[in-house]
Amino acid sequence: MSISAAVEVKGWCPGVLRPMQSGDGLIARVRPWCGAFGLTQAEGLAAAAERFGNGHIDLTRRANLQIRGLDHTGLSGLQGVLERLGLVDRDPQAEAARNIMIAPLAGIDPAELFDVRPVARALENRLAVDATLHGLPSKFGFLVDGGGTVSIAGERADISLRAVGSAMALGLDTGNGTEWLGSTSRDVAAEAALAAASAFIGISGGRGRLRNLGAEGLALLRDVVRRMLDPVVSELPIVSRKSLGVLDLGAKRIAVGVAAPFGRLEADQLRRFVEMAGDAGVTDIRLSPWRVLYVEARDVAAAHRLAEAAHGISLVVDPDDPILRIEACPGAPSCRSSSVDTRRDAHRFAALAFEGTLHVSGCAKGCARSAPADLVLVGVQGGRQGRYDVIRNGTTRDAAERTIDAAEAGTLLDV
Numbered sequence: 001m002s003i004s005a006a007v008e009v010k011g012w013c014p015g016v017l018r019p020m021q022s023g024d025g026l027i028a029r030v031r032p033w034c035g036a037f038g039l040t041q042a043e044g045l046a047a048a049a050e051r052f053g054n055g056h057i058d059l060t061r062r063a064n065l066q067i068r069g070l071d072h073t074g075l076s077g078l079q080g081v082l083e084r085l086g087l088v089d090r091d092p093q094a095e096a097a098r099n100i101m102i103a104p105l106a107g108i109d110p111a112e113l114f115d116v117r118p119v120a121r122a123l124e125n126r127l128a129v130d131a132t133l134h135g136l137p138s139k140f141g142f143l144v145d146g147g148g149t150v151s152i153a154g155e156r157a158d159i160s161l162r163a164v165g166s167a168m169a170l171g172l173d174t175g176n177g178t179e180w181l182g183s184t185s186r187d188v189a190a191e192a193a194l195a196a197a198s199a200f201i202g203i204s205g206g207r208g209r210l211r212n213l214g215a216e217g218l219a220l221l222r223d224v225v226r227r228m229l230d231p232v233v234s235e236l237p238i239v240s241r242k243s244l245g246v247l248d249l250g251a252k253r254i255a256v257g258v259a260a261p262f263g264r265l266e267a268d269q270l271r272r273f274v275e276m277a278g279d280a281g282v283t284d285i286r287l288s289p290w291r292v293l294y295v296e297a298r299d300v301a302a303a304h305r306l307a308e309a310a311h312g313i314s315l316v317v318d319p320d321d322p323i324l325r326i327e328a329c330p331g332a333p334s335c336r337s338s339s340v341d342t343r344r345d346a347h348r349f350a351a352l353a354f355e356g357t358l359h360v361s362g363c364a365k366g367c368a369r370s371a372p373a374d375l376v377l378v379g380v381q382g383g384r385q386g387r388y389d390v391i392r393n394g395t396t397r398d399a400a401e402r403t404i405d406a407a408e409a410g411t412l413l414d415v
């Protein structure tokens with residue numbers, strides 16, 4: 001396929017083989033295998049982002065990484081590098097289907113019930129090669145969680161697999177949250193999840209999301225899935241632990257979590273983090289849906305040195321850092337839908353007295369956050385460009401109480 005033919009001007013989930021056009025060029029989303037990049041891969045990604053893109057790298061809420069600012073020549077160069085790093089799927093359909101989130105400390109956390117990486121690998125290997133599953137909608141996703149210190153069980157995915165005792169519970173995303181239908185052995189959990197996905201394609205024609213199935217469609221799907229499961233599921237508390245900084249996991253295992261402000265890394269930051277991580281004995285970098293990177297360090301001293309060094313390159317390791325209360329999408333000039341420089345403004349707002357959650361969005365689409373925030377500032381389009389609509393205790397889709405400019409927003413937040 002020619003590169004230009006592969007470029008999608010519009011789309012929900014850009015890939016390396018099917019990038020998406022944005023205000024600062026093409027965006028290529030890179031999906032790690034089993035939720036982690038090896039250090040060589042991460043170093044290659046940083047170098048490629050600098051050489052072929054504009055150096056901006058976004059961590060996504062589906063635990064992927066996006067390289068921005070590519071032109072057609074740059075895209076071709078990037079694809080070549082990623083091919084050598086083992087990060088390119090065989091076709092755009094396989095790439096789009098391989099949409100899996102896994103608990104970021106899987107396999108290294110003594111507190112998890114068991115290592116769920118074999119389940120995630122079985123899922124992604126089948127999604128990558130089984131063309132019958134390539135009829136899944138592009139945003140359809142899976143979640144695999146083993147519990148433990150950093151759990152992603154509270155995140156939303158169309159099909160969830162969660163360790164329970166020595167088995168795995170299977171849940172479907174519905175309009176009322178995850179509905180846990182039963183459990184199965186870890187050896188066949190991936191097979192059961194894929195059978196559920198296949199049944200979803202049959203029922204929905206591969207359109208929409210599982211949560212949008214009507215009552216009849218959901219009942220049909222439940223019937224199919226329940227036949228594969230033991231109906232007993234013990235109580236599953238909803239948890240989502242977004243730990244940051246140095247994490248003593250017990251049994252002499254030490255991890256470090258670092259956040260990038262608003263999920264934006266610069267290529268040089270990533271390269272330096274990879275170098276420092278190598279010095280701390282790190283072998284891979286794990287991604288999370290809350291856009292924190294996790295690594296396992298050699299020992300406590302190495303972990304503290306790494307956390308300090310990460311802070312030194314403007315990464316966040318303090319869970320109380322006010323910037324973590326703010327979500328901001330790329331905004332202008334990166335995104336054509338925005339007339340406001342959301343991240344520039346958000347950096348400024350982080351220094352102000354406001355203590356609640358703040359969502360600064362370039363437009364009403366609200367890419368950075370779907371949950372309500374205490375205060376939402378939405379860039380205005382049309383004739384009042386450069387101003388923000390103000391919404392309290394809501395989302396970008398709620399009614400605005402008034403419209404203000406960025407300077408006024410600062411006054412609003414500094415109380």
Ligand code: SF4
Pocket residue numbers: 329330331332335336337338361362363364365366367368
């Ligand atoms: S919320 Fe709007 S402005 Fe922000 S990244 Fe999404 S589409 Fe662009």
